Amino acid sequence: MVRFETVFIIILAVFFTLIVWEGVLSFRRTKDDTDFLLAGRRVGPWIGGASLAATQMSAGTFVGTLAVHYLTGASFMWGWSGIWVAYLVAALWIAPKLRKYADEHGALTFPDFIGDRFNSNWARAVVSLLMVAAFVVYISAQYQAGGIILQTVFGIPFAVGALVLMVFIVLYTVIGGLIAVIRTDFLQQTAMALGAVVGIPLAITYAGGLGPLGQSLRDIAPDFLGFSFGARDLLGFALAFGITWAVAPHILIRFIAMPDNKTIRKSVGVALFFNLVIAVSVAIIGMSMRSLYPNLRLADAASTVFASQLLPPIVGAIVLTAVIAAVMSTVDSVLMVAGPALSHDIYYRIFRPDATQRSRMMVNRVVTLVVGAVPILLTLRQLDIVQFIVIAYSALLGATVFVPVVLGLYWRRATAVGAVCSMISGFTMVVVWYVLGEPIVHPVIPGAVTSALVMYLASLASPPAPDRNLRMFFDRVPAPRA
Amino acid sequence: MPPFGIPLYTAAAFGVLLLVLALWLAGRAKD
Numbered sequence: 001m002v003r004f005e006t007v008f009i010i011i012l013a014v015f016f017t018l019i020v021w022e023g024v025l026s027f028r029r030t031k032d033d034t035d036f037l038l039a040g041r042r043v044g045p046w047i048g049g050a051s052l053a054a055t056q057m058s059a060g061t062f063v064g065t066l067a068v069h070y071l072t073g074a075s076f077m078w079g080w081s082g083i084w085v086a087y088l089v090a091a092l093w094i095a096p097k098l099r100k101y102a103d104e105h106g107a108l109t110f111p112d113f114i115g116d117r118f119n120s121n122w123a124r125a126v127v128s129l130l131m132v133a134a135f136v137v138y139i140s141a142q143y144q145a146g147g148i149i150l151q152t153v154f155g156i157p158f159a160v161g162a163l164v165l166m167v168f169i170v171l172y173t174v175i176g177g178l179i180a181v182i183r184t185d186f187l188q189q190t191a192m193a194l195g196a197v198v199g200i201p202l203a204i205t206y207a208g209g210l211g212p213l214g215q216s217l218r219d220i221a222p223d224f225l226g227f228s229f230g231a232r233d234l235l236g237f238a239l240a241f242g243i244t245w246a247v248a249p250h251i252l253i254r255f256i257a258m259p260d261n262k263t264i265r266k267s268v269g270v271a272l273f274f275n276l277v278i279a280v281s282v283a284i285i286g287m288s289m290r291s292l293y294p295n296l297r298l299a300d301a302a303s304t305v306f307a308s309q310l311l312p313p314i315v316g317a318i319v320l321t322a323v324i325a326a327v328m329s330t331v332d333s334v335l336m337v338a339g340p341a342l343s344h345d346i347y348y349r350i351f352r353p354d355a356t357q358r359s360r361m362m363v364n365r366v367v368t369l370v371v372g373a374v375p376i377l378l379t380l381r382q383l384d385i386v387q388f389i390v391i392a393y394s395a396l397l398g399a400t401v402f403v404p405v406v407l408g409l410y411w412r413r414a415t416a417v418g419a420v421c422s423m424i425s426g427f428t429m430v431v432v433w434y435v436l437g438e439p440i441v442h443p444v445i446p447g448a449v450t451s452a453l454v455m456y457l458a459s460l461a462s463p464p465a466p467d468r469n470l471r472m473f474f475d476r477v478p479a480p481r482a
Numbered sequence: 483m484p485p486f487g488i489p490l491y492t493a494a495a496f497g498v499l500l501l502v503l504a505l506w507l508a509g510r511a512k513d
Contacts (some may be wrong), residue, residue: 074487081493084500092507214485225487265508272501276494283490 004308008153008317015321019172019328043257049270050186052254056083056245056271057278058138058330059145062192062323064387065279066306067299069286071385073217073224078234080279082242084272089246091268095255097409099264101472102256110249110337110401111345117408119469120416121350123423127401128341130427131249132371134397135338139331139371140378141389145300146327147379148386149320152304162379165327170372173332173339174365188325189274195311195319196281202310203288216291224287236442240391243398243448247405249337300386331372339368392434392443399426399447403455411459412474418459426451 043051068076098113105116110131115124143162150161207213217224229237245251255264289302292310296302303323307316343364348355355363383389403426404419429450433443464470 075489077490077493081496084497088500088504088507091504210485217485217487225489227489260511262508262511265504265511269501269504269508272497272504276497276501279497280490280494284486287486 002313004313004316005153007313008308008320011314011317011321012324015325016168019325024175043254043259043263045258045263045266046270047186048254048258048263049267050189050274052087052251052267052271053274053278054186054189054326054329055250055254055333057192057275057326058390059142059149059323059327060330060386060390061278061282062326063145063148063300063303064141064385064390066282066286066289066303067301067385068387069283070290070296070302071299072228073221073226073287073290074283075223075227075229075234076237077279077283078229079237079241080275082238082240083245084275086242086245087268087271089242090251090255091264094247094405094409095252095264096261097473098252099256099258099261104472109340109344110252111341112349114404114408114419115345115349116469117465117473118404118414118416118419119465120420123404123416123419124345124349126420126423127404128345130400130423131397132338132341133427134393134400135334135371136375136378137389137396138393139334139375141386141393142327142331143376143379144382144389145386146324148298148300149304149323152298152301153308153320158382159380162376165324166373166376166379169328169331170335170369172328173335173372174368188322188329191318191322192326193274193277193281195307195315195322196278196285198315199306199311199319200281200284203285203292203306206310207288207291213288213291217287220290220294224290232441236444237391239448240394240398240442240444243402243444244394247401248397249341249401250333253337335368335372338371339364342371343367395430395434395442395444395447396427398444399430399451402448403451407452407455407459409473412470413459413464414455415459415462415465417462418455418457421458422451422455425454 065076065079101113101116111124111128114127115121143166146165147158147162150156150165151158154161204210204213207216214225221228227234255267258264258267285306286302289296289306293302293305296305304320307319307323310316311319343360343366347363347367348360352359384392400423403422404414407414408419426447430443430447433439433446
């Protein structure tokens with residue numbers, strides 16, 4: 001009998017070799033910022049949609065979401081609804097306007113957009129910093145998920161596994177850029193979907209068939225198959241996910257890398273397909289694991305135990321490799337936004353507008369390295385289960401950027417002062433609400449409401465943005481007379 | 483009662499609905 005660890009190591013090694021090879025190839029192809037950041041804008045609906053799904057679904061999904069289903073049953077499925085609606089909102093109302101703006105102005109990053117729309121380097125700097133702060137929380141959850149997998153399979157200390165993974169991913173991102181990342185996303189999505197689909201019948205068989213499984217799930221807790229999370233929680237989860245993914249910079253940058261609106265909408269269909277297959281699989285597998293292994297010490301280990309003990313070794317190894325790939329894909333996608341936010345938007349735009357292309361690339365890579373490494377400090381503390389860290393990140397980012405983006409695109413009177421105050425107050429309110437112990441509602445709700453109110457009031461109390469900045473977003477603004 | 487609970491089926495049905503909507507909208511996209 002071949003040991004699972006051996007098969008896993010071999011498949012992991014093959015995967016890493018392929019990925020490093022891709023990375024080296026794209027390092028040679030990556031000639032400038034546009035290639036590095038937007039994959040040269042040549043992405044079609046299938047690759048683009050898979051890439052959206054791969055970016056959205058992180059190891060947080062496979063390790064974290066599965067763990068929440070393991071702990072609480074079926075109802076967390078409704079948490080996804082916010083993400084699904086957000087894809088459509090982004091495709092219909094956010095991405096097309098941003099893409100047009102990116103076409104006309106050659107702006108590459110999310111803070112570029114904020115800076116241009118509000119004509120303010122302050123707004124640019126604040127959004128960059130807060131975004132990166134939220135990303136640090138998110139990346140820490142990804143390393144945590146990876147560390148738990150390596151710990152559960154190989155018995156190596158959690159900290160060692162998380163560190164090794166961090167070093168590899170950060171180096172890979174620094175070298176490869178977005179082309180390498182997007183190319184591996186499709187493979188990774190397919191592997192994860194296949195693994196999950198193979199997993200369901202196996203889990204059901206091990207549990208003794210559908211009937212006995214259903215019975216044993218009902219016996220776990222009265223509402224395990226009903227709404228164990230009530231409306232308050234589910235609304236909070238859906239809203240936190242929703243307002244984040246509708247404007248998440250690392251999702252929008254993928255839309256901007258597509259050639260037209262038709263491709264954008266098709267890619268949402270493709271992303272939804274992958275999301276659905278995986279959401280349902282993860283829910284069923286998580287619940288089945290509760291019936292099969294009711295006493296796992298760490299809920300976040302349920303997915304790894306499933307892959308290493310229930311699946312045939314090769315399938316299990318492919319699934320876990322895909323999950324490690326999900327950690328990579330998510331971290332490098334986020335780093336592709338976070339690195340440039342600091343290097344391009346703060347260093348180049350604010351401090352050194354005369355920097356050469358070469359020194360900009362250099363600074364970008366150094367910053368990416370640092371932003372990728374810092375989250376490991378949070379990871380090592382393991383503040384909560386993976387899924388709830390991901391939700392905290394969503395609440396932070398959503399309450400910071402949703403209102404400035406939406407009102408920035410659709411309300412002429414929104415100003416820089418409004419945006420800066422809105423971002424800072426939204427982010428702070430979420431932190432405060434968490435510190436208070438989440439009273440009455442989920443922190444995202446007071447965060448988003450504060451952000452919207454402050455945006456409205458502070459905008460009206462400050463002078464409007466100059467017409468030349470508004471014209472690119474509001475077509476009907478007349479050109480100024482010469 | 484279905485084996486995996488009403489929330490799972492209703493949420494999945496909602497997702498399928500949005501998927502169909504996205505593809506229908508793709509057919510109507512103008513550039």
